Amino acid sequence: MPEPTLTTAARPRGPVSTDARVWRTVPRWPAGRWQRPRRAAGRRTVVVSVAVLVTVALYAAVVPLFTDVDPRVVDLDGYLRPPSGEHLLGTDLLGRDLFVRCAQALRVSLLLAALAAVVSTVVGVVVGTVAAAVGGRVDKVVMRLVDATNALPHLLLGVVIASLWRGQWWAIVVSIGLTHWTQVARIVRSEILSVRTREHVAVSIVSGASRVQVWSTHLLPAVVPQALIAVVLLLPHAVWHESALSFLGVGLPPNDPSLGTLLEDARSAILAGGWWLLVFPAGLLTATCLAIAGIGGRLRDAAMPKRAVEAQVTG
Amino acid sequence: MTVTTEAPAPTHHRWRAAGRLVRTRLLIALPVTAAVSMATFWLASISPFNPLVAYLGTRYERTSVAERDALAGELGLNDSWIAIWGRWARDVVLHWDWGQSRSLARPVSEVLADRLPYTLMLAGTGLVLAVVLSLVLGVRAARYPGGPTDRIATGLGYALQGIPPFVVALVVIGVFALGLGMPVGGASDGGADPTWGSIARHIVLPASVLALSQLPWLLLNVRSSVLAALTEDHVTAARGRGLKDRTVVWRHALPGALLPFVTVIGARLPELVTGALLVETVFSWPGLASATVEAAVSGDFPLLAAVTVLTCLAVLIGSMLADALYLFVDPRVDDA
Numbered sequence: 001m002p003e004p005t006l007t008t009a010a011r012p013r014g015p016v017s018t019d020a021r022v023w024r025t026v027p028r029w030p031a032g033r034w035q036r037p038r039r040a041a042g043r044r045t046v047v048v049s050v051a052v053l054v055t056v057a058l059y060a061a062v063v064p065l066f067t068d069v070d071p072r073v074v075d076l077d078g079y080l081r082p083p084s085g086e087h088l089l090g091t092d093l094l095g096r097d098l099f100v101r102c103a104q105a106l107r108v109s110l111l112l113a114a115l116a117a118v119v120s121t122v123v124g125v126v127v128g129t130v131a132a133a134v135g136g137r138v139d140k141v142v143m144r145l146v147d148a149t150n151a152l153p154h155l156l157l158g159v160v161i162a163s164l165w166r167g168q169w170w171a172i173v174v175s176i177g178l179t180h181w182t183q184v185a186r187i188v189r190s191e192i193l194s195v196r197t198r199e200h201v202a203v204s205i206v207s208g209a210s211r212v213q214v215w216s217t218h219l220l221p222a223v224v225p226q227a228l229i230a231v232v233l234l235l236p237h238a239v240w241h242e243s244a245l246s247f248l249g250v251g252l253p254p255n256d257p258s259l260g261t262l263l264e265d266a267r268s269a270i271l272a273g274g275w276w277l278l279v280f281p282a283g284l285l286t287a288t289c290l291a292i293a294g295i296g297g298r299l300r301d302a303a304m305p306k307r308a309v310e311a312q313v314t315g
Numbered sequence: 316m317t318v319t320t321e322a323p324a325p326t327h328h329r330w331r332a333a334g335r336l337v338r339t340r341l342l343i344a345l346p347v348t349a350a351v352s353m354a355t356f357w358l359a360s361i362s363p364f365n366p367l368v369a370y371l372g373t374r375y376e377r378t379s380v381a382e383r384d385a386l387a388g389e390l391g392l393n394d395s396w397i398a399i400w401g402r403w404a405r406d407v408v409l410h411w412d413w414g415q416s417r418s419l420a421r422p423v424s425e426v427l428a429d430r431l432p433y434t435l436m437l438a439g440t441g442l443v444l445a446v447v448l449s450l451v452l453g454v455r456a457a458r459y460p461g462g463p464t465d466r467i468a469t470g471l472g473y474a475l476q477g478i479p480p481f482v483v484a485l486v487v488i489g490v491f492a493l494g495l496g497m498p499v500g501g502a503s504d505g506g507a508d509p510t511w512g513s514i515a516r517h518i519v520l521p522a523s524v525l526a527l528s529q530l531p532w533l534l535l536n537v538r539s540s541v542l543a544a545l546t547e548d549h550v551t552a553a554r555g556r557g558l559k560d561r562t563v564v565w566r567h568a569l570p571g572a573l574l575p576f577v578t579v580i581g582a583r584l585p586e587l588v589t590g591a592l593l594v595e596t597v598f599s600w601p602g603l604a605s606a607t608v609e610a611a612v613s614g615d616f617p618l619l620a621a622v623t624v625l626t627c628l629a630v631l632i633g634s635m636l637a638d639a640l641y642l643f644v645d646p647r648v649d650d651a
Contacts, residue, residue, distance in 0.1 A: 155588070165362050166614075270493065
């Protein structure tokens with residue numbers, strides 16, 4: 001069944017159309033240039049992504065440490081001030097400093113997203129490994145479970161879980177983790193199945209290696225890079241998901257802002273003309289997501305060029 | 316799925332194959348839906364969520380402990396979660412009784428009937444818009460790879476994947492509502508009863524944002540499958556016969572290239588729900604998705620459970636229909 005793919009790996013070789021207008025767009029030399037599958041993430045993308053991510057992470061880590069402005073203090077006299085020397089990014093509807101609040105929100109969002117990505121990956125690796133190791137009926141049931149989970153609207157399930165445990169950070173992590181393990185499980189399972197048929201594994205079995213030895217020296221190590229890449233690929237999606245839950249009002253309490261909480265504030269603020277309350281949190285969220293996705297895409301292409309299509313963590 | 320190169324099977328075979336597919340998929344969809352509803356009830360039973368507080372609302376503080384116990388016994392809240400689920404499922408299946416929505420103070424079934432048309436309207440318009448846009452842009456991008464349309468379309472596609480729809484929605488509100496004075500909230504102005512005209516004006520922005528949130532996947536899919544189709548033998552043959560470029564693309568390459576598109580749309584349905592949840596909330600669209608969010612925020616469990624279960628069922632059936640449709644549009648596929 002064809003899945004929606006995000007890569008352009010299917011770009012065909014050779015001229016696509018004999019239409020004259022196309023030929024004009026095709027550089028004759030160097031001949032291979034436009035025929036090579038154009039990657040989602042080239043080298044320049046990676047450099048920019050890393051730079052953006054480092055800046056953002058430093059901002060989130062450092063700013064709350066070196067500030068004497070309490071972001072929770074309400075200052076009703078200085079509400080909705082545009083960016084100025086005193087408040088670098090302006091103030092919100094309750095007069096709280098947006099520069100500090102953004103840094104804290106970013107911290108919360110990144111931490112929760114990282115936890116959620118790790119949880120999803122751990123669940124996925126365990127499930128995928130069990131499916132591949134046991135095989136047979138268990139494998140079938142697990143793969144059906146993967147299909148079923150994929151077919152369900154994730155955000156809706158997240159809303160249900162997060163609303164039942166209102167304001168609990170771990171509920172957000174669990175709700176993301178429980179819905180995003182499927183792709184990892186699928187990749188891990190197929191990786192183990194394919195490594196198991198390779199010659200070096202056959203040789204080690206023939207030379208008397210026990211089952212435990214085969215698994216610990218050949219099969220499980222093969223999964224590790226996949227798992228690490230999966231964490232990075234899941235990360236932007238987790239940031240996205242967490243901010244969506246907070247935005248809908250079932251996330252963290254307003255005193256511990258995440259980027260979603262700030263954007264929820266922005267919803268009423270932009271109607272009052274407070275564009276900075278939308279632009280800065282939204283910009284941070286977008287920049288972070290795109291930067292991590294850029295790095296993740298490059299990692300994936302580098303680690304498994306043939307799997308570029310399969311390994312897409314979507315949905 | 317087997318792809319054969321022989322003569323296409325007669326139509327009644329396709330109907331039979333589609334029937335088989337529907338049967339097997341329903342055999343999966345119904346248990347999955349039941350499992351989702353059970354999981355929802357189980358989670359509610361182990362969570363700190365207190366149904367009595369939701370039932371009594373502000374009166375909860377004023378009722379004594381004995382009264383609370385009595386009421387809980389009367390409502391059957393002391394039973395195990397599976398018993399509560401059993402009663403709920405029986406009421407739903409036999410009487411179409413989804414319980415009482417606390418936050419809206421109406422039966423859930425009424426809320427569903429009221430709000431569903433709005434969600435269908437929004438999701439339908441958004442999906443049609445996304446499909447049309449992705450077809451126009453995707454085909455053009457594939458015809459002139461590396462050209463300006465291609466670069467803009469793929470760039471847009473990759474960028475939109477990383478931007479959450481509610482951010483797009485907020486930006487759209489900032490630009491079009493504040494700058495151009497387009498309506499942003501609800502389906503009518505100032506609490507008036509919605510008319511077709513007011514709905515048409517109010518649906519523009521939410522439907523566009525919903526379309527944008529689905530665009531990247533559809534667009535990139537169209538682009539890559541049309542690119543692949545343009546290299547196929549029968550397309551080269553059509554060119555060799557001297558047909559016009561337009562005819563070659565639209566009549567020879569496109570039909571084959573777009574077959575998988577049907578299933579892609581089916582597979583995107585869960586994401587359409589996600590988009591609807593966010594877009595309806597931002598634009599206060601009076602649909603089911605915004606009701607879900609309100610239900611979640613105000614602890615309205617009956618409504619939340621109903622919407623969750625129905626949405627899961629709708630998504631599973633939708634993707635089943637998409638796959639069944641595939642049997643009819645692609646004559647090469649004889650089973651699925």
